[in-house]
Amino acid sequence: MSPQPITELTIRRPDDWHLHLRDGGMLKGVIGDTSRHFARAIIMPNLVPPVVTTADATAYRERIMAALPKGDRFEPLMTLYLTEGTNPDDVEAGHASGLIRAVKLYPAGATTNSHGGVRNFENAMPVLERMARIGLPLCVHGEVTTPEVDIFDREAVFIETVLDPLRARLPELKVTMEHVTTKDGIDYIKASKGNLAGSITTHHLIINRNAILVGGIRPHYYCLPVAKRELHRLALRAAATSGDARFFLGTDSAPHVDPLKECACGCAGIYTSINTMSCLAHVFEQENALDRLEAFTSLNGPAWYGLPVNDETITLRKQADAVTFPEKIETEAGTVTVFDPMFPLHWQVQT
Ligand code: NCD
Ligand code: ZN
Numbered sequence: 001m002s003p004q005p006i007t008e009l010t011i012r013r014p015d016d017w018h019l020h021l022r023d024g025g026m027l028k029g030v031i032g033d034t035s036r037h038f039a040r041a042i043i044m045p046n047l048v049p050p051v052v053t054t055a056d057a058t059a060y061r062e063r064i065m066a067a068l069p070k071g072d073r074f075e076p077l078m079t080l081y082l083t084e085g086t087n088p089d090d091v092e093a094g095h096a097s098g099l100i101r102a103v104k105l106y107p108a109g110a111t112t113n114s115h116g117g118v119r120n121f122e123n124a125m126p127v128l129e130r131m132a133r134i135g136l137p138l139c140v141h142g143e144v145t146t147p148e149v150d151i152f153d154r155e156a157v158f159i160e161t162v163l164d165p166l167r168a169r170l171p172e173l174k175v176t177m178e179h180v181t182t183k184d185g186i187d188y189i190k191a192s193k194g195n196l197a198g199s200i201t202t203h204h205l206i207i208n209r210n211a212i213l214v215g216g217i218r219p220h221y222y223c224l225p226v227a228k229r230e231l232h233r234l235a236l237r238a239a240a241t242s243g244d245a246r247f248f249l250g251t252d253s254a255p256h257v258d259p260l261k262e263c264a265c266g267c268a269g270i271y272t273s274i275n276t277m278s279c280l281a282h283v284f285e286q287e288n289a290l291d292r293l294e295a296f297t298s299l300n301g302p303a304w305y306g307l308p309v310n311d312e313t314i315t316l317r318k319q320a321d322a323v324t325f326p327e328k329i330e331t332e333a334g335t336v337t338v339f340d341p342m343f344p345l346h347w348q349v350q351t
Contacts, residue, residue, distance in 0.1 A: 007318040013310040014297035016041040018250025028067045029331020033273040035074035039310040046113040050081035054094030077101040084123035088130035102137045109145040111224040132173040139176045156184040181225040183235035199250025202276045219261045224268040241289035248301035257334030272339040281347035315350045323348045
């Protein structure tokens with residue numbers, strides 16, 4: 001007799017270890033989709049202008065708290081955008097005060113609003129050395145931007161030419177390789193000994209590059225790092241559902257208004273905050289790993305960032321009828337298209 005299929009699952013309240021909340025009308029329009037299910041999130045600093053100082057992060061945190069729907073409890077975990085001019089003392093003070101939880105490295109030009117990122121790593125060494133000393137993690141967007149490197153190879157080349165030399169030089173530095181998209185990235189993390197972990201997005205567990213390009217160009221599946229071929233998606237799935245403590249959820253939910261996605265030069269970013277937990281339950285069920293969903297969404301991340309796990313829980317229930325999500329959400333900044341996993345979702349977070 002086969003065991004009864006699981007139709008209800010209670011897990012500790014999840015956290016999102018990589019999230020774009022933006023600012024102003026967009027922030028107001030999207031934050032509730034995160035705070036409904038998530039207790040905390042690592043907040044990306046790539047605003048225009050970016051969040052580069054502790055003072056910037058303090059002000060941004062206040063705007064986030066002001067935008068939070070009444071009654072929601074949510075803790076934004078603030079980050080600083082690393083530039084060649086970042087002051088190590090400011091970083092250390094921000095960390096010591098409990099405000100700054102990580103520093104984000106964008107190689108210059110790698111993605112949305114990253115032109116102020118790092119070009120010459122030598123200039124960032126003093127701050128990286130300080131971070132290694134005080135135990136403050138570096139979150140990396142792991143792609144090289146050299147025009148000669150094919151966009152699908154940028155992560156693998158980054159590991160070889162930037163990340164591995166950096167980690168050899170500063171072995172005490174804690175590095176989060178964010179939104180890992182390749183088997184190369186997964187294998188590199190699995191082979192590492194300490195001080196390296198990786199976040200994985202919801203959408204990279206679901207789509208491969210065909211979603212963007214087959215049957216017409218589909219801008220709402222375009223993000224950075226760009227989705228890769230199927231073998232990479234399978235490696236991400238295996239890692240995320242393995243229970244390995246080095247892998248955890250970072251949705252990289254990155255809202256852009258439709259006119260900026262649906263045009264001749266569309267922005268990178270996929271909006272998944274609203275249906276992430278339903279998508280993940282589906283993926284973990286397909287992989288026979290529902291018992292490991294909690295590790296991925298709620299246990300491994302806090303352990304890596306040195307934070308307690310959440311006390312509260314959420315319950316997911318599988319229903320016979322498909323769960324419906326809006327195709328688009330309206331914000332004061334404009335309309336944002338919601339990630340479509342291209343299969344019906346049946347897992348619903350109970351409220
Ligand atoms: C992000 C954004 O829009 O800010 N876009 C994306 O495709 N993920 C930036 C990023 O994390 O690369
Ligand atoms: Zn991102």
